[in-house]
Amino acid sequence: xxxxxxxVRDVPQTTKLGDLTRALDRVAEVLAxxxxxxxxxxxxxxxxxxxxxxLAHLQxxxxxxxxxxLDHALVRAxxxxxxxxxxxxxxxxxxxxxx
Numbered sequence: 001x002x003x004x005x006x007x008v009r010d011v012p013q014t015t016k017l018g019d020l021t022r023a024l025d026r027v028a029e030v031l032a033x034x035x036x037x038x039x040x041x042x043x044x045x046x047x048x049x050x051x052x053x054x055l056a057h058l059q060x061x062x063x064x065x066x067x068x069x070l071d072h073a074l075v076r077a078x079x080x081x082x083x084x085x086x087x088x089x090x091x092x093x094x095x096x097x098x099x
Contacts (some may be wrong), residue, residue, distance in 0.1 A: 045079075050080035051071075054073045057076065
């Protein structure tokens with residue numbers, strides 16, 4: 001069975017944070033690499049921008065199965081989620097599209 005198979009009969013039915021340590025390590029690596037890039041102010045970008053970048057990474061992953069694109073998509077999705085949760089906590093609505 002490969003990670004791309006749909007057969008999940010032998011997969012545990014519950015997920016814990018510890019089950020995702022490799023993925024979270026990759027997220028940390030991507031964030032660390034991005035922190036050294038000048039002008040990498042992800043908080044200044046819109047949620048829509050992060051989602052668009054995540055989708056672009058996923059499209060490349062679908063064609064190439066590149067782990068680099070999958071981990072970058074996860075980071076962009078996490079950034080979009082973080083900004084959305086912050087805005088929701090601040091009472092800002094997220095249904096307005098903008099960059």
